[in-house]
Amino acid sequence: MGNHAETGAARAARLIEVRNAVTREAIEALLPKAEAAIGPLARPETIERLTRTNPDTIWLAARRGAARPEGFVTVLLLNEEGYEALLDDRMDLADPQDRYLVSQAETPAAVYSWASYTPGILANAITLVVDHFSSPRYAGADMIANVATERGRRAMLRLGFEEGVEWRGTFRPNLFIKRRAQNSRFFPRPRYDQPVATNGGTGITVVHGLDDLFRVAAVRSAVYIGEQSCPFDEEFDGNDFAATHLLYSVKGEPAGCMRIRFFGDFAKMERLAVRKEFRRSTIAFELVRASVDLCRDKGFRKLYGHAREDYLPFWQRFGFKVKHNGAPFDFSGHTFVEMVDEAAPPASAISIDDGPYKLIRPEGQWAYPGVLERSGKSPWL
Template sequence: MENQAASGAARAARLIEVRNAVTSEAIEALLPKAEKIMGPLAKAETIKRLTKTNPDTIWLAARRGALAPEGFVTVLLLNEDGYEALLDDEMDLADPDDRYLVRQSETPAAIYSWASYTPGILANAIPLVVDHFSSPRYASADMIANVTTERGRRAMLRLGFDEGLEWRGTFKPNLFIKRRATKSRLFPRRRYDQAVDSAADTGITVVHGIDQLFRVAAVRSAVYIGEQSCPYDEEFDGNDFAATHLLYSVKGEPAGCMRIRFFGDFAKMERLAVRKEFRRSTIAFELVRASVELCRDKGFRKLYGHAREDYLPFWQRFGFKVKHNGAPFGFSGHTFVEMVDESDPPDTAISIDDGPYKLIRPEGQWSYPGILDRSGRNPWL
């Protein structure tokens, strides 16, 4: 997604230029032109005040060689309180309160597309501004926009935004979001749902596609077949397409994995593997914690697994105990014991009463709208 924005910015840079060295004269000249098309906007005094607080609030756009600015892109750089007020519809967008905004030296929680006047070719200013907000200072801030036209919708989708946002039980179809925050009290990510879309990402995700499954297979082949001489048919035992897989990536490189299978009243955790070069890290611990969290979020109270006898102390760190009357047993040249862990799932665990859209979202991504939410509630259809 970021690469798409960057390529769009490169094309735009050949046609137009943007800058945030804004003058009062430029604001006063452009605002009436924008209001003729868009209706009432914030007053010039408000824009000047916000620009003084943070110059990145407004960007002027012009065709290359033009003698004066011809358009603008404005954003609100929100702290977490501002982000929450925006989503709760409690912010006065015509005159945003300074307490909701960050100064130029601070990192925002969200970058809200406030208003843009970019007629004709000046629409190419938008990817240039998006590219600026991919810089280190802003890269961890969610980007959000309120879109009410089909033209704007297509533009947001091209820039990698997701259509529709669910907030406190209400679906907001006109809000488009590019989720980039790794830590947020408003949209906290689960241990098993980290961003691993680019070569720079490190974290855990539930496997959703064949490419990610190949990465899991690569890790397990290196560990179990390469190091432990496990026969291929024993390692790839016919259960991989009946399971949920977690993948741990380190800067885009597959480093570890876990497999989970679900039965009537328990979940079975298995095939934990970490490549040799990553074993001095905490990856194994993080994968187990993420797997336990996923199972609890799915409503499972009882977890079950097989521990190699010499690895039992590792599993006991997480509350697992040897299953009652569980005698040691062997396969693939090793001795194992059965183990179990029981605890109540959280109140937020998936329930049949959560409604149809939540229950058809991708595995592990139940807290925000998926493609079928957008299909079923799409205001553009």
């Protein structure tokens, strides 16, 4: 039986080998094949110059036992100036300037996937090279790749890269990033859009489909109907399809949820629920913070909600106050008070001036290209 704990790099190493002992002969033999497959590349003398500066620039790949190299993976090891030059399109990628690169003894600010020719099984070389650049010397450098094919896109997502980079007001849908720098020039993903799929099934996401909406319903049924004996018609009140829902998952299990409805000049936060077995965690706090962030990113300045009187101190932690003219009121056998909070939207909040593509992206995923955006451009090769 296979070892299910085996890493992707270990599986790749059983099939192929990579090395960075590069010769001019190998470069000249492989470049014509690569250019026939993927288009014009750098000249052999350019690659040779860069490998003299840093041998980690190019990695030759071959099936185990092959007599000669059959493919390659090349990277640019960029300093801070080079990283910005790449993102600003100031770098000549056909002949990168030496001032943008680091030597082998230096730690780069970013590792840029320059060009790769890895036909067939040699695609496993990418996993091995990424694994190499996860070593302590490189672990603090962001990894960037420019992907133009659907095959490459899927490979980057499998390796934990995020799709699309927004840099100084310009969105680059073909750039994929693996943010690792402690002071990365990119903001982390928002609290409400965590990479659950690559994080062991744990984190917060905005609900986009019926399957996740059923998970939300399961949490609320357990908490409000099961524990608090709330009537079904009161809990599922006809507003669920007119709202945005946040779902907190723990190792794939629905653990908590929150509902937000949006009105003219305010957002209403409601239906916060955490399953009993997860209440010793910080899930409730994280859901509220994520909900506030989502409202702010949508441009709302005023937040509103109902708090059970005994839970009011919880909400006051986040800045909520009892509404000045609100009197206590009852429903479902409990007494509630109205509460409000002021929010300051960030400069990046959604705006009517953001353009059509950004405004049709999925809820909460405004920084990444959506399926409609890709359909309006050339199809993936």
